[in-house]
Amino acid sequence: MSNISSKEIIIKYVEPKNLQNIFKKREKNSHKGDFGTISIIGGNRGMEGSVLLAARTAIKIGSGKVLIGFTQKNIPITVDLIQPELMLQTANQILKKFLIKIDTWIIGCGMGQNNISNNILHKALSYIENKNIVLDADALNIISEQNTIYKNSSNTIIMTPHPSEAARLLKCTTKEIQSNRIKSAKKISKIYNSWTVLKGFETIISSPNGDILINTSGNPGLASSGTGDVLAGMIGSFLGQSNDIQQAISGAVWLHGKAAEHLASIHKGPIGMTASELAEAAREILNQHSYQN
Numbered sequence: 001m002s003n004i005s006s007k008e009i010i011i012k013y014v015e016p017k018n019l020q021n022i023f024k025k026r027e028k029n030s031h032k033g034d035f036g037t038i039s040i041i042g043g044n045r046g047m048e049g050s051v052l053l054a055a056r057t058a059i060k061i062g063s064g065k066v067l068i069g070f071t072q073k074n075i076p077i078t079v080d081l082i083q084p085e086l087m088l089q090t091a092n093q094i095l096k097k098f099l100i101k102i103d104t105w106i107i108g109c110g111m112g113q114n115n116i117s118n119n120i121l122h123k124a125l126s127y128i129e130n131k132n133i134v135l136d137a138d139a140l141n142i143i144s145e146q147n148t149i150y151k152n153s154s155n156t157i158i159m160t161p162h163p164s165e166a167a168r169l170l171k172c173t174t175k176e177i178q179s180n181r182i183k184s185a186k187k188i189s190k191i192y193n194s195w196t197v198l199k200g201f202e203t204i205i206s207s208p209n210g211d212i213l214i215n216t217s218g219n220p221g222l223a224s225s226g227t228g229d230v231l232a233g234m235i236g237s238f239l240g241q242s243n244d245i246q247q248a249i250s251g252a253v254w255l256h257g258k259a260a261e262h263l264a265s266i267h268k269g270p271i272g273m274t275a276s277e278l279a280e281a282a283r284e285i286l287n288q289h290s291y292q293n
C-alpha cells in the first residue's frame with residue numbers, strides 16, 4: 001500500500017491487493033443467507049429508478065436477497081421485469097414485517113424530502129439496531145435540514161455525500177468542500193460518528209476515527225445520473241457479504257470506478273456511459289478478481 005505522509009495525516013490509496021475479504025471465492029456449501037439480506041429504502045414518485053438501480057446492482061454483485069422499500073403509500077410496481085429477483089414492498093411494510101431479517105440498509109436514494117420520507121427516515125433510524133446503514137442522497141439532505149445527529153446509535157453509519165450534499169451537511173459551500181476534500185470527509189465522520197464516502201473525482205473514504213483512503217479508479221463517464229445509486233447498491237451489497245467494513249466500502253468504490261474504466265476500454269464510455277451498464281461490468285471484474293488464482 002502506498003503511503004504519503006503529511007504533518008498530520010497518512011493518506012493511503014485503495015488497492016485491489018488489499019481487498020481479499022471482498023474478492024474471494026465462495027465456499028462450495030454456501031447458501032444465500034451467507035451473502036446478506038439488504039433493503040433499499042427510497043424511490044419516491046418519479047424517482048423509482050433510483051432504488052431500482054441500487055437494488056439491481058446489489059443482486060448483480062452477489063447479495064443473497066434484496067428488498068426495495070418504496071417511500072410511497074403503495075408500491076408503484078409489483079415486479080421489476082428486468083430483475084424479478086427483487087422483492088418490492090413499501091418502506092412501511094419493510095419496517096413492520098422484515099426489520100429483524102435485514103442486515104444491511106441503504107436509505108435515501110430518490111427518497112425525496114416530503115412528510116412520508118421524513119417519517120420513514122426517522123422511524124428507520126430509531127427502529128434499526130446493530131446494523132450497517134448506508135445513508136445516501138435525500139437521507140443526507142433531511143439530516144442536514146433538520147440538524148439531526150444520530151451519534152449514539154448502535155448502528156454503523158456510512159454516509160455517501162456528493163460534494164453538494166457534503167456542503168449541506170457541513171453548512172458551507174460546495175467550493176469549500178472541494179478545496180479541502182480530506183478535511184471535509186474527516187469532519188463529517190467526526191460530527192456524525194460515521195464512515196464517510198465523499199464522492200467525486202478521487203473519492204475520499206474516511207473512517208469514524210478519521211483514517212483516510214483515496215480511490216483513484218474511475219473516469220468522467222461516471223458523471224451521469226444514477227451512478228451514485230449504483231455505488232450505494234455496491235457498498236450495501238459488500239457490507240452484507242463481509243464483516244470487514246473498510247474493505248466493503250473501499251472495495252465498492254474501487255469496483256465502481258473500475259467498471260467505468262472497463263466500459264470506456266470497450267468504447268461504451270466515457271461518453272454516454274449509463275449507470276445501468278455499470279453493474280454488469282462490475283460483476284465481470286468482481287468474478288475475475290475473486291477467481292483469478
Ligand SMILES: NC(=O)C1=CN([C@@H]2O[C@H](COP(=O)(O)OP(=O)(O)OC[C@H]3O[C@@H](n4cnc5c(N)ncnc54)[C@H](OP(=O)(O)O)[C@@H]3O)[C@@H](O)[C@H]2O)[C@@H](O)CC1
Nearest residue numbers: 047048049050109110111112137138162163164200225226
Ligand atoms: N433515476 C432516478 O430516479 C434518479 C434519482 N436521483 C435522485 O434525485 C435526487 C436529487 O439528487 P441530485 O444529486 O441530482 O441533486 P442535488 O443533491 O441537488 O445535487 C446536484 C448538484 O450537486 C452538485 N454536485 C454533484 N456532484 C458534484 C461533484 N462531483 N462536484 C461538484 N458538484 C457536484 C452539482 O451542483 P452544481 O455544480 O450544478 O451547482 C449538482 O448540480 C436524489 O434523491 C437522488 O437520489 C439521482 O440519484 C439520479 C437518478
Ligand SMILES: Nc1ncnc2c1ncn2[C@@H]1O[C@H](COP(=O)(O)OP(=O)(O)O)[C@@H](O)[C@H]1O
Nearest residue numbers: 162199200218219220222223225226227228229
Ligand atoms: N469525474 C469523475 N471521476 C470519477 N468519478 C466520478 C466523476 N464524476 C462522478 N463520479 C462518481 O460518480 C458517482 C456520482 O454520484 P452522485 O453524484 O450521487 O450521482 P447520482 O445522484 O446521479 O446517482 C460518484 O460515485 C462519483 O464519485
